Amino acid sequence: MNTLDDTIAAIATPVGVGGIGIVRLSGPSSLEILNHFFSPSSRINSLESHKIYHGWATLSGRRLDEVLVSFMAGPKSYTGEDSVEISCHGGRLILHKILALAVEAGAKLAERGEFTRRAFLNGKIDLLKAEAVLDLIQAKSSAGLTVAAAQLGGSLSSRIALLRTGALELLTAIEAALDFPEDIADLGRGEADKRIDSLLQEIGALLASADDGRVIREGVRLAIVGRPNVGKSSLLNCLVENDRAIVSDLPGTTRDTIEECVVINGLAFVLVDTAGLRPAENKAEESGIGRTMTEIDRADMVVFVVDASTSLSTEDLKGISMTNPERAIIVMNKIDLGVCTDPGVGPQGRPTFFTSALSGAGIKKLKDGLVNFVLHGKELGPLGGGFINLRHKECLIRAREALARTQGALAANEPMDLIAIDLRHAIIALGEISGHQVSEEIVDQIFEKFCVGK
Numbered sequence: 001m002n003t004l005d006d007t008i009a010a011i012a013t014p015v016g017v018g019g020i021g022i023v024r025l026s027g028p029s030s031l032e033i034l035n036h037f038f039s040p041s042s043r044i045n046s047l048e049s050h051k052i053y054h055g056w057a058t059l060s061g062r063r064l065d066e067v068l069v070s071f072m073a074g075p076k077s078y079t080g081e082d083s084v085e086i087s088c089h090g091g092r093l094i095l096h097k098i099l100a101l102a103v104e105a106g107a108k109l110a111e112r113g114e115f116t117r118r119a120f121l122n123g124k125i126d127l128l129k130a131e132a133v134l135d136l137i138q139a140k141s142s143a144g145l146t147v148a149a150a151q152l153g154g155s156l157s158s159r160i161a162l163l164r165t166g167a168l169e170l171l172t173a174i175e176a177a178l179d180f181p182e183d184i185a186d187l188g189r190g191e192a193d194k195r196i197d198s199l200l201q202e203i204g205a206l207l208a209s210a211d212d213g214r215v216i217r218e219g220v221r222l223a224i225v226g227r228p229n230v231g232k233s234s235l236l237n238c239l240v241e242n243d244r245a246i247v248s249d250l251p252g253t254t255r256d257t258i259e260e261c262v263v264i265n266g267l268a269f270v271l272v273d274t275a276g277l278r279p280a281e282n283k284a285e286e287s288g289i290g291r292t293m294t295e296i297d298r299a300d301m302v303v304f305v306v307d308a309s310t311s312l313s314t315e316d317l318k319g320i321s322m323t324n325p326e327r328a329i330i331v332m333n334k335i336d337l338g339v340c341t342d343p344g345v346g347p348q349g350r351p352t353f354f355t356s357a358l359s360g361a362g363i364k365k366l367k368d369g370l371v372n373f374v375l376h377g378k379e380l381g382p383l384g385g386g387f388i389n390l391r392h393k394e395c396l397i398r399a400r401e402a403l404a405r406t407q408g409a410l411a412a413n414e415p416m417d418l419i420a421i422d423l424r425h426a427i428i429a430l431g432e433i434s435g436h437q438v439s440e441e442i443v444d445q446i447f448e449k450f451c452v453g454k
């Protein structure tokens, strides 16, 4: 494990051939290490911060590659430390040779996410922003990017900071009342209760966004379900614009679930094609149908496909009733063969779309409908409000519980010092989200997900 006294080095660009490649250094000896192997093309005494210099990376006086070098003196750098970036030609071998030169001159190889970890340890960013960096790199859709960029800009940090400050101010007031009991009237129990109410309200709003956040980051898991032969696999192929799933006129073609990722109107979806629902005739079918049932439960959203050209069967209706009305829509497929059901009202009052996976009719409308359904009609633009992830959710739930206990203690007229204990727990939980008070283990878990060089 490197310490902050070490100067770390890594290749920051993807390994492989590219236009340019970047080796980066961070730590107190960055400049000294660079001077071991960089010979600038014009005579200079020393490198000035935030300027770019042209020259050569050399090994025992021999030129290895023509490079551009920049030096960022701390704290005005990504990590908050003295940092150097060496842009060379993007060959695998040349990048490794330059990295080896840096190591030879005293640099330590950086661990996963160590540059960003240093930015966190040096107070350049909080944990929420560090996590946003990862989300930004891994974004699968423009919605994911929008959310990550807003979080990196501090949208979530400021909401969490406001919550924590609110709880801290309350604690200070309670502690003052403890020290100077005669001033207890300064903060009535009713006032404390009111302040906790508003904290709880904001926590509730953040928690309500947890599912949306996950869906936007990771993609909406959408299961395509229905009786055999209604065109589920054809519909998946239509949505991904690719012949991914096998289609045939034999019912029972799809035996196992198939997953395919697609971005629709800027939102990522994981489409899951499933085995048709029907009484199983053998073991293979039985397990296929079992998996379909699991998918219905697991998916964020279910598209229940029926054949529009025939009247709805009791099996269709039974299948539809198995799905959660808040998470399922109905697609009447094969409209090119005629529509047998009243197009005005969907079965059981569910949102209904009419398509032909064969001609492509209605697919655009279905795509818009899917996105609308997930975003509840909201636009992608204002998604910047901040969406929490699973780690934040767990901390917020703990904070909420501690605040509820605080309120309970207030109502029960417990002594102020007992009330303060619960409130402190809430503050600790909130501090974990931003990284004000966080264990090394959690920090390790977060940065483990990064790549080397970030």
Ligand SMILES: Nc1nc2c(ncn2[C@@H]2O[C@H](COP(=O)(O)OP(=O)(O)OP(=O)(O)O)[C@@H](O)[C@H]2O)c(=O)[nH]1
Residues within 6 Å of the ligand: 227, 228, 229, 230, 231, 232, 233, 234, 235, 246, 247, 248, 249, 250, 251, 252, 253, 254, 255, 274, 275, 276, 277, 333, 334, 335, 336, 337, 355, 356, 357, 358, 359
């Ligand atoms: N006319 C017409 N035929 C369609 C349409 N969609 C699918 N089909 C045909 O219906 C048959 C079944 O399509 P699949 O996509 O394999 O149906 P499935 O629901 O996946 O069937 P299983 O996997 O067996 O449950 C194929 O012959 C398709 O070409 C449509 O919109 N119109």
Ligand SMILES: [Mg+2]
Residues within 6 Å of the ligand: 232, 233, 234, 245, 246, 247, 253, 254, 273, 274
């Ligand atoms: Mg199929």
